[in-house]
Amino acid sequence: MSGAFGVTAPEDCPCGTGAPYASCCGPLHRGESVATTAEQLMRSRYAAYVLGDAPHLARTWHPRTRPEPLEVVADAGWLRLEVLDTVAGGPDDQTGEVEFVARHVDGPLHERSTFVRRAGRWVYLDGDVRA
Numbered sequence: 001m002s003g004a005f006g007v008t009a010p011e012d013c014p015c016g017t018g019a020p021y022a023s024c025c026g027p028l029h030r031g032e033s034v035a036t037t038a039e040q041l042m043r044s045r046y047a048a049y050v051l052g053d054a055p056h057l058a059r060t061w062h063p064r065t066r067p068e069p070l071e072v073v074a075d076a077g078w079l080r081l082e083v084l085d086t087v088a089g090g091p092d093d094q095t096g097e098v099e100f101v102a103r104h105v106d107g108p109l110h111e112r113s114t115f116v117r118r119a120g121r122w123v124y125l126d127g128d129v130r131a
Contacts, residue, residue, distance in 0.1 A: 014050040015043035016081040029056045034122070038089025038096030038115035041122040043081065046102055050078045062116065062123045079103040089115055089122075096122070099130075 013024035025047040027033040028040075035041035041060055048056040052074030058066065082101045089096020099112040110130040115122050 010051075013047060014078065014081075015047040016083075017043065021047075029053050031056075031059075035060075036091050036122075038093075038113075038122055039083060039086050039098050041115060041124065042083075042098040042100065042113055045124060046078070046081045046100075048072070049102075050075060060121075060123055062118060062125045065124075065126050075104075077105040079105065085112075093117075 010021050013019050013021040013026070015025050017024055025044040028035060028044040029048060029051070035044060045057060045060060047053075048060075049072060052072055054070055054072040057072055058070050061070070080103045082103070083098060084101060085097075085099040087097040089098060094117050096115045097112055098115065100110075102109040102111075111127040112130065113127040114125045116125050117123075
């Protein structure tokens with residue numbers, strides 16, 4: 001299956017849940033559904049970085065902190081995602097934090113990300129990169 005972002009969508013979702021892409025992050029990437037939790041959004045954003053899905057990243061990034069222009073290309077160097085901690089970010093919350101380590105061939109990215117609801121949808125606000 002070819003994605004809107006120009007690469008073939010994988011069978012297994014890159015976000016690490018073990019679910020098929022078509023029923024995990026695929027509907028979020030295609031805009032058919034929205035994330036119900038901050039962690040679900042963070043996982044979909046990781047998968048978007050793996051697959052080079054800039055439109056999903058742009059629409060899920062708070063406009064106050066989103067870089068312009070936002071340039072993303074598919075990156076097969078991403079190896080796996082480990083969620084270390086979540087604070088709030090549930091279906092009834094307005095804010096949430098997700099701490100994760102994204103393993104890459106060039107080294108890990110360890111970040112604690114902040115998410116907020118904007119117009120009823122979760123968006124990425126910013127992140128604190130850890131050493």
